[in-house]
Each structure stands twice: as C-alpha cells, then as structure tokens.
Ligand SMILES: O=C(O)CCC(=O)C(=O)O
C-alpha cells in the first residue's frame with residue numbers, strides 16, 4: 203500500500219492519467235475462477251522481478267520478533283521491557299508481530315471472514331462493489347498504469363486514501379465503503395474499525411515512547427488517522443512467474459497487518475528476504491516511510507513483498523497515517539550537529555502522490571533525502 207495506497211496501492215494515484223482502467227478488465231479473481239492453468243501474460247514479471255528462491259533458502263530461517271503487549275499490564279518493569287523489545291525490533295527488523303494487543307480474536311475473525319466472504323461472492327455481486335474512476339474505495343487492483351506488469355492480487359479498499367480532502371470524522375462510520383454483502387459484513391467491519399482504532403492510538407503512544415519521547419509526541423505533531431485496505435491473493439497456477447505484491451514500503455506512519463493463516467509475506471533484512479510465519483490473531487506492526495523521516499532514520503521503513511502461492515490468501519492492512527496537510531520532516535528531537543536532518547520536509551498529500559516504482563524497487567523515501 204501498500205498505500206500504494208498508503209500507500210502502496212492507491213490505484214488513482216498510481217495511474218497518473220484519467221483512464222478508468224478498473225472498468226476495462228475483469229477482476230483477477232474472476233479470471234482465476236473461470237479456470238486457468240497458466241497465468242495471463244499481463245501478470246508475468248520480468249525475470250529479475252520474480253521470486254528468487256535461492257536467496258532465502260540458505261541457512262537457518264530467522265523469524266520476526268513476537269512482542270506480547272500483555273506484559274505491560276503489571277506496570278513499570280513490564281512496560282520498560284516491552285518498550286525495549288519494540289526498540290530492538292524496530293531497529294533490527296522494522297517490524298514485529300504484536301500479540302495480546304486488545305483487539306478481541308472474535309472481532310478479528312469476524313472481519314476477516316467478512317472480507318473472505320466478499321471475495322467468495324458470485325462474480326456479478328462483486329462487480330457491484332467495483333472501484334470506479336475518482337473513487338478510491340471498492341474492489342479493484344493495485345498499481346494501475348499503462349505498461350505496468352500487474353501484481354497477483356485484488357484489493358477491497360474500505361478507506362478512500364486518495365482524496366484531496368481529509369475525511370470527516372463525524373459520519374458515524376469508520377469506513378468509506380459500505381459493504382452490504384455478505385450479510386453481517388458491515389457490522390463486523392464497524393466493530394473491527396472501532397477496536398483497531400484503539401490499538402492504532404495505543405501504537406502511536408508506544409512508538410513515541412520507543413523513540414524516547416512522551417506518549418503524545420507523535421499525535422501532538424501529526425493528527426492520527428487510520429484506514430483499511432484489504433488484499434486478496436487468488437490461488438496461482440504458476441507462482442514463480444508472478445509476484446503477489448511487489449517489493450515496497452508502506453507510505454504511512456506505521457501499518458498493522460492482519461494476516462490469515464496462509465504464508466506469503468516476506469520482509470527484507472540484511473538484503474535477504476525472510477518469510478513471515480503467521481501467528482494467530484497477531485498484527486504485524488511495520489514501520490512506514492513517514493516514521494523514517496520523522497525519526498531522522500532512527501526507525502527505517504521495512505521493505506516487504508508478497509509471494510503468490512497455490513492457496514488463496516486474504517489480509518487486512520490497517521494504515522496509520524496523518525492529515526493531508528501535515529508537514530512531515532525530521533523532528534528536532536532527533537537532529538543535532540552530529541546528526542543533521544536527513545530529509546527535506548514534505549506535505550503528506552504530496553508524499554501520497556509520489557509513485558512507487560513500477561519495476562525494480564527503489565525506496566520512495568530516498569527522493570526526499572538531503573544532499574542527494
Ligand atoms: O499481504 C500482505 O501480507 C501485505 C500487504 C501489504 O504489504 C500492503 O497492503 O501494503
């Protein structure tokens with residue numbers, strides 16, 4: 203979202219033109235359901251953009267850290283320990299599994315079941331939720347644009363991140379998309395939004411403290427907002443030719459990814475791709491680009507990708523962002539004579555418009571580095 207939506211996938215922002223590409227073609231999921239034993243040419247990546255198995259098959263497989271927020275409950279020492287673990291995970295990995303985070307397992311299950319239920323609807327019913335031109339919500343695909351090799355996924359965008367205007371918070375609903383199908387979906391998603399919102403606020407505080415600041419540090423400077431983009435990866439007959447989701451960093455402050463039980467997510471560590479083993483009812487916390495800028499490179503956004511596989515996979519990405527007019531720049535607290543600001547300021551709305559690379563990966567945040 204990613205944004206490209208957030209951060210990684212914003213279709214409107216990616217296209218840079220006014221062609222309503224989402225209306226011109228069938229959804230990938232519908233193509234797959236029609237019965238194929240070969241992937242369509244539009245999805246075949248150039249060899250250097252494919253999954254290179256040899257890179258991650260050597261040596262013992264490391265795992266991203268698992269951090270248990272329940273350890274904070276007894277007060278002082280527990281909280282210090284959790285914060286120390288968060289600092290270490292953010293510095294070493296840029297991500298970690300967060301468990302016992304307060305979002306009830308039943309709420310997580312109901313929301314993910316609603317999204318899976320949507321993707322299991324008859325094709326004609328899914329079409330009612332197709333993303334249309336100038337609406338950054340609904341069912342579509344990531345990384346539109348001419349000449350772009352598609353990624354092996356479909357999105358269901360619940361929050362419209364593409365607008366020039368910030369969404370009003372008084373609508374009584376967490377999400378822009380109203381999902382009437384399958385039955386009960388909207389209620390499940392509203393419950394989810396309410397619970398995840400609390401965890402997002404808590405995470406803003408934890409990250410602030412992990413950076414050695416007060417719990418309000420980030421939200422005093424940057425209004426907290428969050429939105430949800432769900433991604434479905436249909437079963438793929440030739441996974442080695444495609445990419446579920448290309449390498450990218452999320453363009454928000456941080457992301458909480460809610461995985462199902464099917465593997466596929468990989469994070470880049472020390473130039474090696476490390477598969478993330480799903481942990482039931484965890485959220486995978488990932489540092490986004492804005493936090494890298496604000497922390498002046500102390501916490502770096504994590505590069506990640508998704509490999510396709512023979513089994514369908516569905517995830518919910520919860521993107522912590524800020525208001526469109528928020529100016530993102532290295533905070534004075536992280537700058538000194540020895541460590542001058544590494545990035546020039548950028549307004550969040552402008553950052554969102556910055557395209558993610560269409561082929562070989564390059565970090566978006568580097569475009570704002572000073573002295574380049
Ligand atoms: O599918 C996943 O595990 C990750 C999705 C992702 O990276 C994104 O939506 O930005």
Ligand SMILES: [Fe+2]
Nearest residue numbers: 203204210452
């Ligand atoms: Fe992402």
